[in-house]
Amino acid sequence: MLEVQCSHTRPGGFQLNVRFSTDQKVVSLFGPSGSGKTTLLDVIAGVMRPDAGHVLLDGETLTNTERGIHIALHRRRIGVVFQDLLLFPHLSVAGNLNYPRKWGRRSKSPITFDKVASVLELSALLSRRPHSLSGGERQRVALGRALLSSPRLLVLDEPLAALDEPLKSRILTYLDRVVHEWEIPTVFVSHSQAEVRRFAAWCAVLDKGSIIAEGTPDAALGTLGALSLQDDAAPANVLRLDDVFRTQDACVGTVGGQAVRLPDLPPKALGTVYVHFPPESVLLSRDDVPNISARNHLRGTVVHLVGQGTAVFVGIDVGQIIWAEVTPGAVRDLSIAVGNPITCLIKAHSLRVLE
């Protein structure tokens, strides 16, 4: 259970004013850059003392400005993975991983060095220095080091921002393993909808220093509020496909009872799969289109209609929300309106699988 209430004015005049509480394990703070999410993270981690507010974790007060409480950084037991990772350059990977056990609090924890090294695949790197590691390796070391401090809460600041696409999905796999292995409550900051939907059970959407939506990622990101955000947080499509199985030449999964075809997958990736695709790759049609190469025809109902610049984003509920980007002319000609039925046409090869 995490409860945060905080108001803070930064020297430049930026104001952060938020309040939320959640009992979900994996929580995301989502928003464009400059929305205040890192400041909020600093307050939770204890790096920064807010002008006014409180932070409660599992009933324990970590910060309460009214009562003058601010638990010291080294007593908070919050494992932080900073955006710039902050590995100790003068220590080897093993030295970095051992640091919390050697110099920090002693505690009996199910998180052991060997386990962390095996889950995050660090065994081969132990004698290396941080500067000789690749970006993804550094990320894993920083995550491992935070875990070995036996945290009650894991806090990640844009854990994937600096990585390229293939690495991102690999680190996500590691994060998944960590969350499942030790069930440590996790708060992570992100400006990617794909990450949030893929990973978080609960999310708060921040814009200009306040929370404009909160709840499950589908609910919070599917609201109009999320669309008022700047371009780097424009709508993205991430679908969860269940019961994915393989036919001779393709794979098939389901969304809301409708079949979705995707390109061939390696056998171990079957089961539940996340795919993402850009809103501009979605075609809309009022009627069935029998003779067309696009493999996926998903029927749904229009639930959102949002103009953004010269484009209109149409949110369609097909069991999960799909966003389609179309022109205002298309909206007029097809008489697209909230509540109307519509068919989304998506090419199988537009679907990119998130591992």
Next chain:
Amino acid sequence: MLNDVEWNALGLSLQVSLAAVAASLPFAVVVGYRLARGRSRLLWLLDALSSLPLVLPPVVTGYLLLLLFGRHGPLGAFLEQTLGVRVAFTWLGAALAAAVVGFPLMVRAIRLSFESNDRRLEMAARTLGANRLATFFTVSLPLASRGIIAGSVLAFARGLGEFGATIMVAGNIPGQTQTIPLAIYSLAERPHGIEQTWRLVGLCVLLACAAVVASRLLERRTHA
């Protein structure tokens, strides 16, 4: 190669400079760290005091030290009565002079080094559970090692060359307080003595080179 007087001067110079560096290093680290990180309004006073020996003529520094540590000076009398230790006109006096004169150089290098440390690394150490003291010794200090080595070498070299303050506090007693610069001075005062100084001069150059090489090697080892 060298005669007894020269051997004595060399041995004494090394002893005095090493002792000076060893004794002043902890203070220099504390002062350097305070100056780099402190928030007190009185930091300018600490800054001024610690750089004073750099701008004062060494003879004046020596004179002030003699006032403090002489047999009738407040600190000198105290040390002699309680510990039975005499500072003035012993090798300890020479080491004290070298330490004080080299102190500002040491502090400056160490302070710069602390200032260039990434303070967020210290914050990271704190989030991993290390308290302030542990963070200082395991993160701040190792990361400042370059500056600490450079400052020590600088102070060591400055100690080897110390003359003005040394002659005031420790005098020029062969075998007891006569370091290489004082020996050169004594020789040069004698008729035809100037020809005999070249060996000591060469020794000084050699020592300076050795110190520089040693510091480079140390720096390389600490940042391998």
